[in-house]
Amino acid sequence: MDTENTSGTIISSEKVRGTNVYSPAGEKLGSVEALMIDKISGRVRYAVMEFGGFLGMGTDVYPLPWDALKYSTEEGGYMVSLTKEQLDGAPRYNRDDSPEYSDEYGRKVYDYYNVPWL
């Protein structure tokens, strides 16, 4: 698939992997590994993040509520406000051992980041 189809705010699901994520100060934290999409509503529920060893976070991936991320057209990536302390206790998993993305799991993730589960 052509990779130039990212004009405006529309991006192909094929290109989401690798979109950078920045701190509010503009520091690169990591990137989006995948989006988790609700097949029925077509809404993105989670961005699964990798932090590339940032802050010693290792190779686990971290599901974040979609609404915790803000897209910055300036940076060409997402911005998220996260501290090492927050991530230390955050839901995470080895990418080869994905949890069941049940409602119960979703509530846990959303609660952790204080995002309402709607």
Added chain:
Amino acid sequence: MDTENTSGTIISSEKVRGTNVYSPAGEKLGSVEALMIDKISGRVRYAVMEFGGFLGMGTDVYPLPWDALKYSTEEGGYMVSLTKEQLDGAPRYNRDDSPEYSDEYGRKVYDYYNVPWL
């Protein structure tokens, strides 16, 4: 990434490619090639379909408004009501020559399938 993370209605963007699309009669029409996502709202705007030679449609891909597709948990895929006549005049492109997904293009696609552009 683990490919088993599709429980309930949540699916990884990595797995969307290849999800089957069926007619209301249950006939397989083709599959989803990619989802086009609004980076800012996190909503899926289009499903880009390939019809695998169905009805002689060739190898072009067809952007469909997301709301034209209904997910069927029974089929494990999407259902869409389409006729050959509809597809004959439908917006399409060679996958190596993607259009700019501008608002203007989006309105054209949505209008074609009589889906409101909101």
